[in-house]
Amino acid sequence: MFAIPFVAALVGGGVVAAVIAAAGGLGDTHSVTTTVQAAPLQPSNASAVSPRLTPHDIYVRAAPGVAYVTSTIVQRPESPFGLFGGGEQQQQRGQATGSGIVIDSNGTILTNWHVVESAIKVTVSLEKGKTVEAQVVGKDPSNDLAVLRIHPDGLTLHPIPLGNSSAVQVGDPVLAIGNPFDLQRTLTTGVVSALQRTLRAPNGFTITNVIQTDAPINPGNSGGPLLDASGRVIGINSQIYSGSSGGGSIGIGFAVPIDTAKAEIAQLEKGGTVSRAYIGLTSITIDGSLSALNLPVKSGALVQSVQKGTPAEKAGIRGGNLNSNIESGQVAVGGDIITSVDGQTVNSSEDLANDIGSKKSGQTITVGLKRANGKGGYADRTVRVTLASRPSTLPGGNNPEG
Numbered sequence: 001m002f003a004i005p006f007v008a009a010l011v012g013g014g015v016v017a018a019v020i021a022a023a024g025g026l027g028d029t030h031s032v033t034t035t036v037q038a039a040p041l042q043p044s045n046a047s048a049v050s051p052r053l054t055p056h057d058i059y060v061r062a063a064p065g066v067a068y069v070t071s072t073i074v075q076r077p078e079s080p081f082g083l084f085g086g087g088e089q090q091q092q093r094g095q096a097t098g099s100g101i102v103i104d105s106n107g108t109i110l111t112n113w114h115v116v117e118s119a120i121k122v123t124v125s126l127e128k129g130k131t132v133e134a135q136v137v138g139k140d141p142s143n144d145l146a147v148l149r150i151h152p153d154g155l156t157l158h159p160i161p162l163g164n165s166s167a168v169q170v171g172d173p174v175l176a177i178g179n180p181f182d183l184q185r186t187l188t189t190g191v192v193s194a195l196q197r198t199l200r201a202p203n204g205f206t207i208t209n210v211i212q213t214d215a216p217i218n219p220g221n222s223g224g225p226l227l228d229a230s231g232r233v234i235g236i237n238s239q240i241y242s243g244s245s246g247g248g249s250i251g252i253g254f255a256v257p258i259d260t261a262k263a264e265i266a267q268l269e270k271g272g273t274v275s276r277a278y279i280g281l282t283s284i285t286i287d288g289s290l291s292a293l294n295l296p297v298k299s300g301a302l303v304q305s306v307q308k309g310t311p312a313e314k315a316g317i318r319g320g321n322l323n324s325n326i327e328s329g330q331v332a333v334g335g336d337i338i339t340s341v342d343g344q345t346v347n348s349s350e351d352l353a354n355d356i357g358s359k360k361s362g363q364t365i366t367v368g369l370k371r372a373n374g375k376g377g378y379a380d381r382t383v384r385v386t387l388a389s390r391p392s393t394l395p396g397g398n399n400p401e402g
Helices: 055-065 080-084 258-262 265-269 288-293 349-357
Strands: 006-008 066-075 092-102 108-111 119-125 131-140 145-149 173-178 186-200 206-213 225-227 233-241 253-257 281-285 301-306 322-326 329-333 337-341 364-372 378-386
Touching (some): 055 186, 066 108, 092 233, 108 265, 131 265, 186 253, 233 258, 281 349, 288 322, 301 349, 337 349
Antiparallel strands (some): 108 145, 119 131, 173 225, 206 253, 337 364
């Protein structure tokens, strides 16, 4: 679970002392795999509305390709006897459930990383109740993505076609299919409420270009598809905004864009973790809400903090040194204002995150910035930064930029 009010759309089962046996196996090597391809779709943008496809039509095509993912997790409860060296603590096992998307005939399933993050065993239930064991072959905690693989032998697989999230527009109709509260393959409908949102990933970094929707998403929907009106996947349902600790939907849900996943699926299928560049600072977007600070620009990324030993610190980039209260909260002022990366204008902290995310570890970039001169003015500066590899978890702070 992420910090409320933003919560992962994941169902966590009760912890039990007994070992939970996972049903099913890895499939008979002498069986035959059947792949059912979705019927040809009319060429269109991801947001295009096809008059031939009703929500029922889309459900019939897509629901068989939605997997029910169960993770067996181990917890070691704190025991007061352990404090005094009394006895050995007993491990307890429990279950957490979510959803997944069958994306090809080879048994590849796309889901959220937080669905399988702590699992010692993962099983997948497909259409008609067939349950098999799955292997986590690749992960990207920074985008909350994971790729599972099942042996396809003897299974009838229904891959769901992947769309294009960059073509999505606010107001486009969307559908979510998943397993909320263990209610398998539930359909909900809505529209795209907003685009280019940001979310906190399980490891503390920022997920960018997130799709917001009012299609009800609840615990158990994590890892399931957000579909466009042509039945194509445009996002992976990940988190919800909840007004209470119960975690139910209030019509504000978020999906990782499918374009983000498509850019790294091939790497994830090869195993391991996606590697990306890291600069080591946090910033906030300069917009109208910061007008009271009388900054020299109306857009850009105001550096809040710089982590020790990072590329940003080594390059001399400065974070804020004085806290200022504004209507929307507290802001650190006095830090550098980043306005460009390699000549490309930076209008926001999201721009900066995207720019860093598009680079490689070891690459040297040119950062344009404005720096306070101590006399009430700002001077233009250019610094060269050699990027490092992003650590597995965020060292500290909010709104990281890589």
